[in-house]
Amino acid sequence: MGQQYLFWFAQVHDDFRIPELQSVAEIHGFDLHIPQDLDASRPFCILELDHEEHARLLARRCILIRSVCEFYARGSTYEELHERVRQQRPRWSCYIEDTSFKFIVTAYNHTIPQARQREVVESFSYMDFLGKIDMKSPEIIMTCFEEYPDKHGTTRPKDEGDGEFKEVFFGRLIEEGSARPLVKKFDVKKRLYYGNTSMEAEISLLMANQTLAAPGKLIYDPFIGTGSMAYTTAHFGALVFGSDIDGRQMRGKDKQPGIIRAASQYGVAHCIIDLCTFDVTRNPWRCGELFDAIITDPPYGVRAGAKRLGRKSRQDKEQPPTSPQNIAFRRPDDQPYIPPTKPYELSSLASDLVLLARYMLKPQGRLVFFLPTVTDEYEELDVQSMLCDGMEIVANSLQNFGSWGRRLITIRKATTEHFAPPSFEQLDNVAHIPAHKDFREKYFQGFKKSDVEQISELSDQG
Numbered sequence: 001m002g003q004q005y006l007f008w009f010a011q012v013h014d015d016f017r018i019p020e021l022q023s024v025a026e027i028h029g030f031d032l033h034i035p036q037d038l039d040a041s042r043p044f045c046i047l048e049l050d051h052e053e054h055a056r057l058l059a060r061r062c063i064l065i066r067s068v069c070e071f072y073a074r075g076s077t078y079e080e081l082h083e084r085v086r087q088q089r090p091r092w093s094c095y096i097e098d099t100s101f102k103f104i105v106t107a108y109n110h111t112i113p114q115a116r117q118r119e120v121v122e123s124f125s126y127m128d129f130l131g132k133i134d135m136k137s138p139e140i141i142m143t144c145f146e147e148y149p150d151k152h153g154t155t156r157p158k159d160e161g162d163g164e165f166k167e168v169f170f171g172r173l174i175e176e177g178s179a180r181p182l183v184k185k186f187d188v189k190k191r192l193y194y195g196n197t198s199m200e201a202e203i204s205l206l207m208a209n210q211t212l213a214a215p216g217k218l219i220y221d222p223f224i225g226t227g228s229m230a231y232t233t234a235h236f237g238a239l240v241f242g243s244d245i246d247g248r249q250m251r252g253k254d255k256q257p258g259i260i261r262a263a264s265q266y267g268v269a270h271c272i273i274d275l276c277t278f279d280v281t282r283n284p285w286r287c288g289e290l291f292d293a294i295i296t297d298p299p300y301g302v303r304a305g306a307k308r309l310g311r312k313s314r315q316d317k318e319q320p321p322t323s324p325q326n327i328a329f330r331r332p333d334d335q336p337y338i339p340p341t342k343p344y345e346l347s348s349l350a351s352d353l354v355l356l357a358r359y360m361l362k363p364q365g366r367l368v369f370f371l372p373t374v375t376d377e378y379e380e381l382d383v384q385s386m387l388c389d390g391m392e393i394v395a396n397s398l399q400n401f402g403s404w405g406r407r408l409i410t411i412r413k414a415t416t417e418h419f420a421p422p423s424f425e426q427l428d429n430v431a432h433i434p435a436h437k438d439f440r441e442k443y444f445q446g447f448k449k450s451d452v453e454q455i456s457e458l459s460d461q462g
Contacts (some may be wrong), residue, residue, distance in 0.1 A: 002033065002048040005055045006071040006171045008145060010064050010180065011108075011207065017064050019395035019410065020209050021047070024061045025211050030054050035218060041109045044169055046071050052174060059175040060335045062197060063205045066180065069171035081168050085124070092127065092172065092367040098110070099147060100134040104173070107146040111300035120144055132151050141173040157271065179205075185266070186232060192265045193258035197248060199228035199297050203399070203408075210395065210410045211293035218273075219292045220360065222353070223306075225249045227259035227272075229295045234263065234271035237291075245307055245341070248402035257307040265417055278457045279309045279341075281352060281424040288359040293333050293366045298349055300372050306344035347437040351386050355422035358391055360411060366394065367411040374447055377435035383409060385432040402448045 009017055018040050025032040033048040038349055052070070059068045072088045075081035085092075095101065103124065111139055112120075123140070131139070146165040156157040186201035188194050199207075208230055211219055211292065215237030221229055224242030226249055234240050243258065252258025263269040278284060299306040350371055357367035383396060395410040 002050045003052065004046050004048055004071040005052075005174070006060075006069040006145075006169055007045050007047060007071075008066045008108075009043050010046070011043065012178075013064060013201070013292055015397040015399070016206050016367055016408065017045075019408075020062050020064055020206060021398055022395075023212060024058055026056070027061070027214055028054070028057045028210075030314075033371045035146045036196075042147070044145060044167075046074075056175045059450045060178050061209065062177065063179050063209065064184065065177035065201060067143070067176050068174045069169075071169070071171045074167055074170075077166055078120070078168065081170055082123065082126070082378075083171055086126065092187055096399065097130055099129070099131040099140055100138045101129050101131055101140045101142060102133060102138045102403050103142045105144045105146075107148055107165065107456060109150055110146065110148040110162070110165070112146065116162060129419050135227040143171055143173045144170045165351075173395065181206055182232075182235070186235075188228070188239050191262050193252050193262040194228075195226040197297075197299065198226045201203060201232075204232040204293055207295055207370075207408065208236055208238075209369050210408065211238070211366055213238040213293070213297045217292040218290065218455050219293045219295055221296050222283075222356065223298050224275065225297070225299075226252075227262060229297065230272060231263055231266050232261060233293075233295060234268035235266060237271075239271050239273050241273045241276075241291075243276045243277045243280065243283075245277070245309075250275045250277070279307075280342075281357065283356075285360065285421065288421065289362050290318045291360050291365060292362055293336050293368065294353075294357050294361060295368045296353070297370045298346070298353065300346045300436075302352050306346065306349050307341040308344040309339050310342045311340050311458075312342045314441075317364070345437070346439045350436070352422065352424045354386050354388055354391055355413060355424070357411065358388060359421055363413055363416045367391075367407055367409075367413075370406045371409050372401060372404060372436055372439050372443075373407045374435045374439070374442055375400070375402065376447070378405075379435070382434035382436060383407070385434060387411070388415060390419070397449070404443065405440065441458075 010292050016100060018034060018038070019394045022034070030050065055068045059065050070091075072091065073081055073084035075084060075415055085461070103121040105112060146168045148161070148165050150254055161325055183202045186204065188198050188200060191198070211233060213219060213233040213236040217238040219233050219238045219240050221240065221242045224230060224244050227242065229238045230242055242250065250257055250259050252261070254261065257275060259275060260269055260272060263272050354367065357365070361367065371383070383393065387393070390413060392414045394412045395408070397408045398405050399408070
């Protein structure tokens with residue numbers, strides 16, 4: 001049986017916490033025992049690990065971890081907590097004789113007055129620590145966490161309701177979450193090159209962890225844009241290849257490509273293998289199973305719409321076909337031929353992306369991408385219907401914006417079978433129409449139901 005550890009999470013993205021823990025555990029090759037009744041929305045959770053070093057590895061890589069402690073006890077009151085701490089004496093008695101120490105008393109959703117912090121520390125006097133009290137560099141740090149109800153959106157004094165906590169936790173601090181500072185390091189506002197579609201740093205880092213990015217891994221972003229995910233995956237040691245149908249996004253306006261400039265800022269330019277301009281549905285890949293992961297934030301039309309090669313109508317057939325071999329075709333007036341593009345509908349793009357991943361990923365490789373969804377219309381079948389043989393869902397985490405949200409989808413290639421290159425043919429007879437179909441139109445309409453839907457619902461009710 002393993003040892004229990006107390007995890008304190010940052011107050012963001014609670015739906016991403018467990019998938020990130022599981023992914024980082026997989027990166028380092030150890031098991032993570034997740035209780036079935038775990039409430040991931042709470043800031044504190046207790047997990048069982050085989051070794052303390054595993055807890056340290058999680059704290060050093062997980063973006064959402066604030067700290068990890070060796071767990072001693074929990075209680076709804078301090079009387080209950082102290083009784084349980086006493087029962088755990090064999091676990092902390094080794095620190096009694098000659099170990100420098102200090103106590104930290106803090107809270108979630110609350111500020112504890114210093115006077116009561118001192119009272120709480122003194123209430124642990126029965127532990128009889130004989131070592132030196134060292135506030136700067138102690139050998140051990142005992143931590144006491146009080147969890148208060150969420151009172152965001154209310155105006156109140158910081159110490160209002162002091163002592164009225166939901167639960168209190170106690171343990172020995174093992175390690176602070178050293179990956180959290182990366183959020184500031186990759187802050188888009190401090191970046192040398194970014195655009196209006198650049199992904200925020202924290203989400204980019206979470207996506208990188210979902211890809212299992214590590215030295216020796218080769219990762220591909222087929223809609224790389226301004227490269228937000230390239231920098232974070234490269235930071236963890238992976239090599240990155242990127243492509244986009246619009247080369248201007250990757251290059252920027254200066255002589256040196258914008259992505260390379262920003263990558264140099266983070267010291268990872270050597271990890272960017274290459275950047276190419278092509279349509280993902282008319283790609284140059286002649287063999288599959290090249291990449292360990294595919295990571296991307298597909299354009300879904302809010303800030304920038306997705307495009308693919310092709311014509312919006314069947315007119316003007318005299319123009320050369322839009323195959324890669326004809327990109328360099330020159331017209332009689334000696335002007336280069338610019339192939340036409342047409343909108344790439346989101347639900348088709350997402351399904352094609354899964355097919356591309358099945359072809360391009362190595363066995364057990366991961367596809368990590370964001371999928372926008374309409375809150376009132378979303379159902380699990382929307383994601384399940386995108387899957388094809390050999391692909392399985394690993395995680396589905398929601399970032400909620402109210403009437404809509406975006407889901408970080410992680411899909412794994414769970415087969416060693418070889419597949420032919422996908423044709424990316426758009427089928428009209430789709431069995432299930434997902435809520436994210438025509439997302440751009442729904443977004444700009446404010447997610448209002450169409451007249452046809454409203455009439456249909458009224459007739460059903462009648």
